[in-house]
Amino acid sequence: MEATSKFDLPQGTLDLLILRVVALGPIHGYAIAQRIQQISRNALQVQQGSLYPALHRLQYKKFLAAKWAETETGRDAKFYELTARGRAQLKSETESWARLTEIVGLILQDPQGELS
Amino acid sequence: MSWWRRLVGNRQLEQELDKELRFHIDQQSADNLRAGMSEQKARRSTRLAFGGLDQVKEDCRESRGTMWINSIVQDVRFTLRTLGRERTFTAVAVLILALGIGANIVVFSVVNTILLRPLPFHDAQQLAWITGNFGEGGLSDTAYRVDWWEAYKRNNQSMQNVTGFVPYLASGETKLMNYGDPKPVAGVWVLDDFLQTLGVQPALGRLFTHNEGVKGGPPAVLLTYPFWRTQFHSDPKILGQSITLGKDAMTVVGVLPESFDFGAVFAPGTKMDYVIPAIPENMANWGHVLALVGRMKPGVTVAQAQAEANTLFPHLRSSLKLDGDTDYKTSITGLKDEVSGKLRRSLIVLWCAVGLILLIVCVNLSNLLLARAASRSKEFGLRVALGARRGRLISQLLTESLVLSGAGAIAGLAFAYAVTTWLAHQGSVALPLMSSVRVDGASLGWTVALAIAVGVLFGLAPGLKVSAGNLQESLKGSGHGTSAGPKRERLRSLLVISEVALACVLLVGAGLLLRSFLRVLHVDLGFRPEQTSAIKMDYTPDYNDNSKGGAERGVSFQEAIRQVRALPGVEAVGITDNLPMEHGRSWELRAKENPGKPGDNPDVFVYVVTPGYLQAMGIHLRSGRDFTWADAPKSEPVIIINQAAARREWPNQDPIGKLARGVGDGDTRVVGVIDDVRETSAEAQSSPEVYVPVTQGEPGKAEVVIRSTLPSAVLAPAVMRTLRSLHPAQASVELRPIQSLVDHTTSPRRFFAVLVGLFAGLGLVLASLGIYGVISYTVTRQTQEIGIRMALGATREQVQLRVIWNTLSLALIGVAMGTIASFVVARAISSLLFATEPADPLTFAGMILLLVAVALIAGYLPARRASRIDPIVALRCN
Numbered sequence: 001m002e003a004t005s006k007f008d009l010p011q012g013t014l015d016l017l018i019l020r021v022v023a024l025g026p027i028h029g030y031a032i033a034q035r036i037q038q039i040s041r042n043a044l045q046v047q048q049g050s051l052y053p054a055l056h057r058l059q060y061k062k063f064l065a066a067k068w069a070e071t072e073t074g075r076d077a078k079f080y081e082l083t084a085r086g087r088a089q090l091k092s093e094t095e096s097w098a099r100l101t102e103i104v105g106l107i108l109q110d111p112q113g114e115l116s
Numbered sequence: 117m118s119w120w121r122r123l124v125g126n127r128q129l130e131q132e133l134d135k136e137l138r139f140h141i142d143q144q145s146a147d148n149l150r151a152g153m154s155e156q157k158a159r160r161s162t163r164l165a166f167g168g169l170d171q172v173k174e175d176c177r178e179s180r181g182t183m184w185i186n187s188i189v190q191d192v193r194f195t196l197r198t199l200g201r202e203r204t205f206t207a208v209a210v211l212i213l214a215l216g217i218g219a220n221i222v223v224f225s226v227v228n229t230i231l232l233r234p235l236p237f238h239d240a241q242q243l244a245w246i247t248g249n250f251g252e253g254g255l256s257d258t259a260y261r262v263d264w265w266e267a268y269k270r271n272n273q274s275m276q277n278v279t280g281f282v283p284y285l286a287s288g289e290t291k292l293m294n295y296g297d298p299k300p301v302a303g304v305w306v307l308d309d310f311l312q313t314l315g316v317q318p319a320l321g322r323l324f325t326h327n328e329g330v331k332g333g334p335p336a337v338l339l340t341y342p343f344w345r346t347q348f349h350s351d352p353k354i355l356g357q358s359i360t361l362g363k364d365a366m367t368v369v370g371v372l373p374e375s376f377d378f379g380a381v382f383a384p385g386t387k388m389d390y391v392i393p394a395i396p397e398n399m400a401n402w403g404h405v406l407a408l409v410g411r412m413k414p415g416v417t418v419a420q421a422q423a424e425a426n427t428l429f430p431h432l433r434s435s436l437k438l439d440g441d442t443d444y445k446t447s448i449t450g451l452k453d454e455v456s457g458k459l460r461r462s463l464i465v466l467w468c469a470v471g472l473i474l475l476i477v478c479v480n481l482s483n484l485l486l487a488r489a490a491s492r493s494k495e496f497g498l499r500v501a502l503g504a505r506r507g508r509l510i511s512q513l514l515t516e517s518l519v520l521s522g523a524g525a526i527a528g529l530a531f532a533y534a535v536t537t538w539l540a541h542q543g544s545v546a547l548p549l550m551s552s553v554r555v556d557g558a559s560l561g562w563t564v565a566l567a568i569a570v571g572v573l574f575g576l577a578p579g580l581k582v583s584a585g586n587l588q589e590s591l592k593g594s595g596h597g598t599s600a601g602p603k604r605e606r607l608r609s610l611l612v613i614s615e616v617a618l619a620c621v622l623l624v625g626a627g628l629l630l631r632s633f634l635r636v637l638h639v640d641l642g643f644r645p646e647q648t649s650a651i652k653m654d655y656t657p658d659y660n661d662n663s664k665g666g667a668e669r670g671v672s673f674q675e676a677i678r679q680v681r682a683l684p685g686v687e688a689v690g691i692t693d694n695l696p697m698e699h700g701r702s703w704e705l706r707a708k709e710n711p712g713k714p715g716d717n718p719d720v721f722v723y724v725v726t727p728g729y730l731q732a733m734g735i736h737l738r739s740g741r742d743f744t745w746a747d748a749p750k751s752e753p754v755i756i757i758n759q760a761a762a763r764r765e766w767p768n769q770d771p772i773g774k775l776a777r778g779v780g781d782g783d784t785r786v787v788g789v790i791d792d793v794r795e796t797s798a799e800a801q802s803s804p805e806v807y808v809p810v811t812q813g814e815p816g817k818a819e820v821v822i823r824s825t826l827p828s829a830v831l832a833p834a835v836m837r838t839l840r841s842l843h844p845a846q847a848s849v850e851l852r853p854i855q856s857l858v859d860h861t862t863s864p865r866r867f868f869a870v871l872v873g874l875f876a877g878l879g880l881v882l883a884s885l886g887i888y889g890v891i892s893y894t895v896t897r898q899t900q901e902i903g904i905r906m907a908l909g910a911t912r913e914q915v916q917l918r919v920i921w922n923t924l925s926l927a928l929i930g931v932a933m934g935t936i937a938s939f940v941v942a943r944a945i946s947s948l949l950f951a952t953e954p955a956d957p958l959t960f961a962g963m964i965l966l967l968v969a970v971a972l973i974a975g976y977l978p979a980r981r982a983s984r985i986d987p988i989v990a991l992r993c994n
Binding site: 028029030033047048049050052053054056057060068075076077078 | 132135136137139140142143144165166167168169171172175176178179180
């Protein structure tokens with residue numbers, strides 16, 4: 001992987017990001033990749049190929065539903081959308097992510113733990 | 117998406133996956149172009165950003181959840197490759213498995229046929245066996261008189277029908293005329309509705325009609341399928357034709373189906389050629405001639421039928437004035453119980469024995485696989501290092517063991533097929549239904565279940581062991597020189613110990629059964645079967661004309677004896693109507709002064725014999741005299757009795773010269789007492805017997821008993837020539853060694869003892885293989901260590917002793933555990949033993965010694981190898 005100032009995505013967070021992006025409405029894989037890049041202002045380094053196993057896994061777990069439809073350019077693409085189960089999952093995952101970052105932040109700000 | 121669709125619709129899924137990924141790549145490339153890249157650069161950049169296409173596809177497939185199927189296919193392919201490389205290991209493993217599984221299929225097929233499957237009749241659970249005297253005693257005790265049968269049939273409420281057959285099979289022994297030399301044939305007389313009641317459908321023609329079963333009706337005969345096939349070459353034109361059996365011509369009205377084997381159900385070990393209708397009117401005065409079978413009404417249980425019989429029979433006795441006869445203590449059992457109930461325990465023991473074999477096989481293979489896994493630990497270490505998960509390794513190992521057990525099951529099935537086919541054609545084994553033993557659907561199902569269970573059982577231990585191994589250790593360990601991981605050694609030792617213990621149980625069980633069998637063989641039968649043979653002479657009794665003079669018969673029998681006696685090599689000759697160990701008939705016998713208490717069984721087995729029979733049969737005359745030809749029809753009626761009869765009727769007295777009643781019309785005088793003769797089987801105690809001279813009683817048939825030093829085969833032609841010169845119509849029958857009659861009654865015991873013995877032998881071999889494997893593996897692992905010891909001054913003897921001590925300690929622990937288990941098992945099978953204590957010290961000691969000796973041999977080979985290790989070579993390698 002090329003050396004860069006971009007972030008590698010922490011383990012397990014890709015699913016969360018995908019759920020978040022798909023929550024906005026039916027969307028195909030390429031657009032999901034673009035959207036993640038855009039929103040993160042190109043700060044995240046996501047190997048685009050790794051998106052698809054994650055999508056399929058989420059579909060297998062019934063968090064996502066998929067159907068084939070035409071894009072605005074008239075090509076057939078596989079569109080993903082959130083299921084009720086996916087929506088619940090997104091909610092709980094978001095909450096636990098928030099708590100995790102909060103806790104990690106607290107520990108990092110603790111003055112006693114500061115490096116001397 | 118259903119599981120099914122993911123599996124079956126694999127191609128469509130692959131296409132969709134491809135399309136989806138292609139769409140992504142095309143879009144990206146298009147965007148890159150639009151951003152002003154050259155076409156080549158746009159593609160390259162897209163590929164870089166996307167990653168390896170095949171890798172992504174593989175990851176997608178895995179996330180789909182059907183990966184396990186692909187894994188299995190992969191595992192199987194991999195297994196086949198590795199096993200193909202290790203031919204010796206594979207061959208040994210499959211052979212062991214084939215023997216273990218094959219033996220199990222054979223025994224299952226036998227158990228299934230005899231115990232589990234219903235009898236081959238329509239609604240067989242409704243069929244009941246109705247027997248007098250609670251089924252005890254000879255045929256005359258258990259069979260019914262015609263009037264009693266009619267009365268029971270008319271008056272009972274439990275049965276749809278009560279029918280029966282004549283159990284004195286000798287009455288069906290006759291000869292087929294007009295097809296070359298008169299040919300001996302065997303048949304059975306049945307009531308006209310017997311076959312219909314069982315629900316037998318003829319293969320050809322029809323069954324008997326009612327008017328064929330009444331006096332003066334058209335004579336009819338049904339052929340059994342094997343007889344039709346061998347004698348009449350399956351010619352359907354035989355229907356309606358007339359054949360001559362003995363003196364009587366009768367019309368063939370049908371052929372019985374192949375599935376109906378009368379002998380297999382009602383008289384194990386006998387072969388039937390034909391069936392004819394018994395005419396009840398003719399048999400009315402013959403005494404107890406009908407063995408009864410009933411078909412219960414739907415919903416009626418055996419217990420209900422029994423309860424009815426308990427009240428009905430005494431009632432019949434008084435209301436029909438049928439007294440002066442045996443008080444029928446009728447017992448009703450399911451026909452199936454009657455046929456196979458006695459074998460239940462033996463069969464279950466047999467089943468357990470093969471189960472033990474299978475356990476030993478599993479333990480042995482576990483051991484083999486463990487040894488193999490040990491040498492493959494580097495391979496597994498590497499795979500773990502490359503990211504293989506634990507479950508993946510276990511599934512790999514399980515696949516290997518399942519492939520092995522599957523191959524073993526297929527080979528075992530072929531083995532079992534051959535053995536069951538062979539067993540089905542062993543007509544001489546007196547076990548019911550043996551002729552229909554075969555590998556059927558149930559056996560196949562059993563095989564599959566066994567293969568899976570066995571595969572999982574012996575594959576799991578090594579699987580868990582390997583995958584739990586420490587990665588670093590397995591990569592680092594050089595595999596030689598250092599003592600192996602103590603844990604793995606301990607597991608293997610445990611396996612060997614349990615193997616020895618299992619083998620010990622099998623050996624002791626088999627030893628006890630074999631010893632019982634030997635005891636049966638050495639029972640004092642009361643006659644000497646060796647060097648004695650019997651041949652059936654042409655003779656037709658006339659039961660309906662008892663007045664026919666015995667004088668005529670005496671002259672003709674005396675002449676036959678004189679001529680046969682004159683043959684070279686013949687030492688003694690006599691004629692009897694019944695041979696020991698055949699279905700005997702019985703009469704009553706009472707001391708004249710003994711009024712007989714009600715409930716006392718007055719029955720005695722009857723033998724109508726000529727002078728010289730006792731000598732020819734080797735029966736010892738204790739006191740008094742043998743018959744002579746001077747005992748004529750008109751002279752005083754005389755009898756000879758055995759000790760059992762003497763004890764019953766004249767306790768503490770000398771019976772010689774005493775008068776008896778019951779045999780014949782008036783009183784008879786006892787002139788001799790003989791030793792007890794085992795007349796039903798070698799195992800049953802002797803019953804009272806009476807011998808009557810042929811001149812004073814009517815023999816049912818005539819068996820010429822010949823004592824000779826010549827083998828039967830040499831003697832037979834001369835005897836046959838002599839008999840034929842006396843009676844041109846003499847059928848060409850076999851000169852049977854008397855020993856074969858004895859063997860027939862001991863054949864079930866022989867069958868079980870031999871089988872269990874074979875299994876025990878197999879267990880012993882497997883256990884010794886296990887010991888050999890472990891010890892020899894240990895020696896290989898410790899080559900370097902042994903080298904060092906020797907370099908430091910250990911002698912060859914010390915090295916050798918150390919290895920042998922290792923072996924011995926394993927064997928002794930196993931034997932100790934096995935002995936304890938054997939005591940329990942021996943007690944459980946004690947009812948199958950004959951004159952052998954369950955804790956028979958000789959058997960236990962012998963079997964334990966045998967096991968230890970074999971273990972020592974198995975350990976000696978590696979020990980010798982260890983002592984030959986050259987310290988310099990051992991230290992230099994590695």
